[in-house]
Amino acid sequence: MKIDAIRFGFAAGIVFAAFWVVCSLLVLSMPAGTMQVTGHMTHADFGHMTWRLNFVGFAYGLIAWSVLAGLVAAATAAVYNRLIGGSA
Numbered sequence: 287m288k289i290d291a292i293r294f295g296f297a298a299g300i301v302f303a304a305f306w307v308v309c310s311l312l313v314l315s316m317p318a319g320t321m322q323v324t325g326h327m328t329h330a331d332f333g334h335m336t337w338r339l340n341f342v343g344f345a346y347g348l349i350a351w352s353v354l355a356g357l358v359a360a361a362t363a364a365v366y367n368r369l370i371g372g373s374a
Contacts, residue, residue: 288367295360302355306348313337 313320317337325332 288370289363291360291363291367294363295356298359299352299356303348303352306351310339310344310347313339 309320321332321335321337
C-alpha cells in the first residue's frame with residue numbers, strides 16, 4: 287500500500303504539535319514532577335535544575351518539532367514507497 291508522503295508528513299507534524307502543547311502544559315502545571323520524569327527517562331539526576339518555559343521558547347519548540355517531525359515522516363513515507371516499488 288502506497289503512503290501519501292506529504293499528507294503523512296502533515297499528519298505527523300500535527301500530532302507532534304499537539305504532543306508539544308500537552309507536554310508544555312504539564313511542565314507549567316507540574317514542573318518538579320516533569321523534571322523528575324525527564325531525569326528518569328534520560329538516566330540522569332536533574333533534581334538541581336528547573337524548567338524555564340516562556341512563550342517564545344514554547345513557540346520555537348512548537349514550530350521546530352512540528353516541522354522536523356513532518357519532514358522526517360514525509361521522508362520515511364517516501365523511502366517506504368520506493369522500497370515497495372511505488373513512486374514517492
